[in-house]
Amino acid sequence: MRNIALIVSYDGTDYYGFQSQPGGNTIQDKLEHAIFLLSGEQVKLTGSGRTDAGVHARWQVVNFMTSSSIPIERWALALNTRLPNDIVVQRAYGVPEEFHARRKALSKTYRYTINCNRTPDLFRRRYEFHHPTPLDFAAMQEGLKLLLGEHDFSSFTAPQSTKPSHVRTILDARLEVEAGSAAQAVSFHDEISRNWDERHYPGKQRGVIHLYITGTGFLYNMVRIIAGTLIQVGEGKRTSADMATILAARNRAKAGPTAMPHGLSLWEVVYDYQ
Structure with a gap:
């Protein structure tokens, strides 16, 4: 065998x-x-x-x-x-015979993609969540940093979770702006539209962003709930510091909505040998 x-x-x-x-x-x-x-x-x-x-x-x-x-x-x-x-x-x-794809994994990385341009990308609509208004990328990045380390992620898992422990370790969490996506968003719209954004969405940006979260393990809907909560941070409905408060609450009702599934991809799995 x-x-x-x-x-x-x-x-x-x-x-x-x-x-x-x-x-x-x-x-x-x-x-x-x-x-x-x-x-x-x-x-x-x-x-x-x-x-x-x-x-x-x-x-x-x-x-x-x-x-x-x-x-x-x-x-x-x-x-x-x-x-x-x-x-x-x-x-x-x-x-090796003892290799087990789940148990032997050292870490997994998920990516959640958000398109903040005014119109969705027809050719990528299956793989990114379209958010038609700008978001505060810097605030979202600060919020992500508060997830690093070992925490009880009960606030960021669905009530249907059957895991005996909700303690997980996040090794890396970062936000990347896709190169050229923000500049492209501006070039496609006139001065009136740019002025509208500056007046109504101060401090917020357009473009395509990717949230990368790497951990030793994840709970049911964990990344999607994190993404949904961070979108609220980007909208200004929550502050970056709220991420720590939500973690400490250990209560799903304190976090934001579960983000749509199509923006999420299992990006990488790391083993001792591959």
């Missing part, structure tokens, strides 16, 4: 999430079916983490045991010919 790991990217728009469920139509279902078509084996693969319906992945890692003799270098290409076009195996590699 061999233990094989796959690095998988997918557009989660049309799926009910990663993990297999009775209703089917999940990323796991499609991958397991493709493996069956290729090898004739019914496998149960393990993912590095679940993604909800509508959430995407740039770098999901899965592993499964197989007795197939198919050379490792053929797996990615062969599986891609048997998968829908919105799921792509980027790489297949052999891993």
Whole structure:
């Protein structure tokens, strides 16, 4: 028996999430079916983490045991010919028998993308949340910093969470403005529109921003609730310091709304070996 790991990217728009469920139509279902078509084996693969319906992945890692003799270098290409076009195996590699995609992960990074330009990007609307008014990027960045370290994130998880502990460690949290996106937003609008923004949204900016959050583990809806709360900080409805107050409250009702799923992507998973 061999233990094989796959690095998988997918557009989660049309799926009910990663993990297999009775209703089917999940990323796991499609991958397991493709493996069956290729090898004739019914496998149960393990993912590095679940993604909800509508959430995407740039770098999901899965592993499964197989007795197939198919050379490792053929797996990615062969599986891609048997998968829908919105799921792509980027790489297949052999891993030790004890490798477990979820338990062996050292860290995971999620990215949430917000487009603050006046109009949505037609070609990227599946992968970014459109917020038609400017946001205070600096305040959002300050709020993100307050999440660093080990905390009880009960305020930032859905009530449906079944985890016995809500203590998690955030290793890195940052905001990046996409190069050129703010300048492009200005060039597409006239002086009247710019003056309108300056009068009605002082201290706020337009452009496309990415929130990157890296941690050793995450709770159900945790990143989306953080994103929804930070949007309120960017709107001026909350202050940066409120993020610390919300953390200390350990009460979901104190945080902001759960941001829409399509702006979220599982960006990277890190292991000792890869």
